[in-house]
Amino acid sequence: MxxxxxxxxxxxxxxxxxxxxxxxxxxxxxxxxxxxxxxxxxxxxxxxxxxxxxxxxxxxxxxxxxxxxxxxxxxxxxxxxxxxxxxxxxxxxxxxxxxxxxxxxxxxxxxxxxxxxxxxxxxxxxxxxxxxxxxxxxxxxxxxxxxxxxxxxxxxxxxxSCQDPKQFFKAPSQSPTYPSEAYKKERIAQAKAYARGCAKRSGSALKHYHSLNNARDLDVLxxxxxxxxxxxxxxxxxxxxxxxxxxxxxxxxxxxxxxxxxxxxxxxxWYGNNLAQSAAFEGRWADLRKWIAKHDRVYGLGDTPQEVLRNYEKARARLADKPAGGKVGPGQLQDVFLTAGYYDDYWPGRAQALSAYLKGDPQPLIDIAGPQTEAAAEEENSGAVYTAVECNDAPWPTDWAVWDRDNTRLARVAPFETWDNVWLNLPCAYWPAPRQxxxxxxxxxxxxxxxxxxxxxxxxxxxxxxxxxxxxxxxxxxxxxxxxxxxxxxxxxxxxxxxxxxxxxxxxxxxxxxxxxxxxxxxxxxxxxxxxxxxxxxxxxxxxxxxxxxx
CATH class of the missing domain: 3.40.50.1820 (Alpha/Beta hydrolase fold, catalytic domain)
Incomplete structure (x- = not known):
């Protein structure tokens, strides 16, 4: 050159x-x-x-x-x-x-x-x-x-951007731990549509958003x-x-x-790292339930991790039947407890909200789990960059059967986060840009x-x-x-x-x-x-x- x-x-x-x-x-x-x-x-x-x-x-x-x-x-x-x-x-x-x-x-x-x-x-x-x-x-x-x-x-x-920010928040959502074949087909269709949206909104520039270019940008900075x-x-x-x-x-x-x-x-x-991440979140979810059980006198959610899990699943079932405030379903509950897996600072607030909800007061859960529509544009942009970088960075399996096999096996021992991680990353199976x-x-x-x-x-x-x-x-x-x-x-x-x-x-x-x-x-x-x-x-x-x- x-x-x-x-x-x-x-x-x-x-x-x-x-x-x-x-x-x-x-x-x-x-x-x-x-x-x-x-x-x-x-x-x-x-x-x-x-x-x-x-x-x-x-x-x-x-x-x-x-x-x-x-x-x-x-x-x-x-x-x-x-x-x-x-x-x-x-x-x-x-x-x-x-x-x-x-x-x-x-x-x-x-x-x-x-x-x-x-x-x-x-x-x-x-x-x-x-x-x-x-x-x-x-x-x-x-x-x-x-x-x-x-x-x-x-x-x-x-x-x-990969989609209209007004369509970004889908609330309430179900997010089943063990999805049916019909639900899987629905999410496959959504992943394909999302990948097409990324290509349509970004055009030929899409392929230049990846980690190697992030490293090069750092040297220019x-x-x-x-x-x-x-x-x-x-x-x-x-x-x-x-x-x-x-x-x-x-x-x-x-x-x-x-x-x-x-x-x-x-x-x-990134495919292997996402499988490892889903497995690790199961251990962190166990840490959180153990902590909640230790403080049963405060939260009343059970004095064993197993009893805490039963109460969590009880809340999921109730929210599936009747979303809290019309906008907090099982998917939103899952999201806020996932963030507690990142930072134990969030454990007290999450436990208190779950406890209050099961005792008849949904407002604390609505406050922390309800979608903040004013942040839709920022969140949509962040999600688009996440997807573009991970999909562009490396080859991904393009056969759904591989994803289904690997994650069905993993979900038997690590159900907490496995399938939600699949839906997040599945557009990479249908990605229209060349891979690094x-x-x-x-x-x-x-x-x-x-x-x-x-x-x-x-x-x-x-x-x-x-x-x-x-x-x-x-x-x-x-x-x-x-x-x-x-x-x-x-x-x-x-x-x-x-x-x-x-x-x-x-x-x-x-x-x-x-x-x-x-x-x-x-x-x-x-x-x-x-x-x-x-x-x-x-x-x-x-x-x-x-x-x-x-x-």
């Missing part, structure tokens, strides 16, 4: 950027690593470095405290054609405070920008810079500009921020394309944190600076095996495990041990020798749920799209 003629200021930057781009790593194919795309990334990064980001006032309602600034960075839609169509990604920033929260007279040195992605796919990180207001983040906020952004397709960043090397924190799905970045651009990495890692094994992307081949990401010893992996042992959204696999593949990485805990995303949360390792790494570059363990944070107490302060609070895990689990 012939490089375009750039003006002189960018010309030297282009040569520097090209020199820093790595050759395809072992195990990767040219289709995956993309030699033209690597060169296109260098060209786009050089342009971005020359242009910078013109930060200014954020959109109305986006910055309540008033310190956050917003801007845009331009990236190619197709990195193989860097002179072709361009799209703009929205970016947010709060400057480093330079303050030491423990010593007001001490000014700390600025260490550059910390870029964050909350996962999804389909989540926006635009609100991330506001975490600097929270106590757990003040030391990091003193040393770093906190930078969030909306990845391609999300929010105002060349947004994707790095350059636009004026950072020679990237300091990055990714949560959940953000760990996957963060690891892609580390594989493609290891010489551009300063420090990287992977919080709640996805299993990066190419064989698991997942990169077999591995870094050679010494090629990548030491990185930090954080994982909870009982995480259901990204099962712990994924953290171990990420640890094996990223040479020099260190794994910190929160034992006997299942919170999805543990950075900046209630565990002081975890936060100590995070601060030591980001502020001083210090890591344990190879791996370390932290005790679990305390279980929630019955009553009002505590507020969550960790960065992933803005991620897709808080609202799984259309009844299924996200990353």
């Amino acid at each position: 012939r490089a375009p003629a750039l003006y002189s200021a960018a010309g030297s930057l282009l040569l520097t950027a090209l020199a820093g781009v790595t050759a395809p790593s072992a195990g990767g194919t040219e289709a995956a690593t993309g030699i033209p795309e690597l060169h296109g990334t260098a060209i786009a990064a050089a342009r971005a470095e020359a242009a910078g980001i013109d930060f200014g006032k954020c959109a109305l309602g986006q910055d309540m405290p008033g310190r956050m600034q917003c801007g845009t960075v331009t990236v190619p839609l197709d990195y193989a054609q860097p002179n072709g169509k361009q799209i703009k990604l929205t970016v947010s920033r709060v400057r480093a405070t330079r303050k030491d929260p423990h010593n007001s007279k001490h000014e700390v040195p600025r260490q550059g920008a910390l870029v964050y992605n909350p996962g999804g796919p389909g989540a926006s990180g635009m609100y991330f810079p506001l975490v600097g207001l929270l106590p757990e983040w003040k030391r990091i906020a003193g040393a770093y500009d906190l930078v969030g952004y909306a990845p391609r397709g999300v929010g105002r960043s060349a947004p994707l 790095r350059a636009a921020l004026g950072e020679e090397k990237l300091t990055f924190m990714g949560a959940s799905y953000g760990t996957y394309f963060g690891a892609l970045y580390a594989t493609l651009f290891p010489t551009h990495v300063r420090r990287m944190v992977f919080d709640g890692p996805v299993n990066p094994d190419p064989e698991q992307i 081949q997942p990169l077999d990401m591995r870094t050679a010893p010494g090629a990548l600076p030491p990185t930090l992996i954080l994982a909870a042992e009982r995480d259901a959204a990204t099962p712990y095996d994924g953290a171990r696999e990420m640890h094996r593949r990223l040479s020099g990485s260190v794994l910190v495990t929160e034992r006997d805990s299942g919170t999805h995303g543990i950075a900046g949360g209630p565990n002081a041990c975890v936060n100590g390792h995070l601060d030591a790494y980001l502020l001083e570059g210090r890591l344990p020798l190879w791996r370390a363990d932290c005790k679990a944070h305390p279980e929630p107490k019955p009553g009002a749920p505590r507020s969550r302060s960790h960065a992933s609070a803005g991620g897709r895990g808080l609202g799984a799209p259309r009844g299924g689990a996200a990353y």
Whole structure:
């Protein structure tokens, strides 16, 4: 591919950027690593470095405290054609405070920008810079500009859509644990229609929304921020394309944190990971029922996990017969208890709502489970990006018999989430765009600076095996495990041990020798749920799209 003629200021930057781009790593194919795309990334990064980001006032309602600034960075839609169509990604920033929260007279040195992605796919990180207001983040906020952004397709960043947002919420919905053949046929038809809608609304651009391009966009953002090397924190799905970045651009990495890692094994992307996720949610659902049973005096839902399950199924049957408030059926009940599988902060509120409903007061359940139609456009967009990225990233089974066989077997031992996860991802069986081949990401010893992996042992959204696999593949990485805990995303949360390792790494570059363990944070107490302060609070895990689990 012939490089375009750039003006002189960018010309030297282009040569520097090209020199820093790595050759395809072992195990990767040219289709995956993309030699033209690597060169296109260098060209786009050089342009971005020359242009910078013109930060200014954020959109109305986006910055309540008033310190956050917003801007845009331009990236190619197709990195193989860097002179072709361009799209703009929205970016947010709060400057480093330079303050030491423990010593007001001490000014700390600025260490550059910390870029964050909350996962999804389909989540926006635009609100991330506001975490600097929270106590757990003040030391990091003193040393770093906190930078969030909306990845391609999300929010105002060349947004994707697959259906009319007015048709997005289907409430009340049934969501049977053991679907009939007739119900399966209905959901197959819906999946085919949804895939067609994605193609119709996005056209030929649809194929360019995938994880490799998310990694390339991250390098352009790095350059636009004026950072020679990237300091990055990714949560959940953000760990996957963060690891892609580390594989493609290891010489551009300063420090990287992977919080709640996805299993990066190419064989698991994404069909296998979704099966593993459904199996893991069964264990987390058991954890929640055990906790509710422990507090039977408060909730009256049974003093054994089995009795709690019977009461849950009783509520499902009632809601199937008569939806609460006309809009909360079994599907909506399932959704709110699925989010409790992500974060134990939600356990008290979910248990209280279920208890009140069975005692004759449906309002608490309606309040937490009823569809919020004012958020329909945002949720539809988020779901569209989730689907496009996962479907574009890798081959999926195209024969329904494979899905039916694998998930029928799994549902016998893990019924809680299995079929809802099928319906979420089934459009990928009928996807109209070409698929990427997942990169077999591995870094050679010494090629990548030491990185930090954080994982909870009982995480259901990204099962712990994924953290171990990420640890094996990223040479020099260190794994910190929160034992006997299942919170999805543990950075900046209630565990002081975890936060100590995070601060030591980001502020001083210090890591344990190879791996370390932290005790679990305390279980929630019955009553009002505590507020969550960790960065992933803005991620897709808080609202799984259309009844299924996200990353």
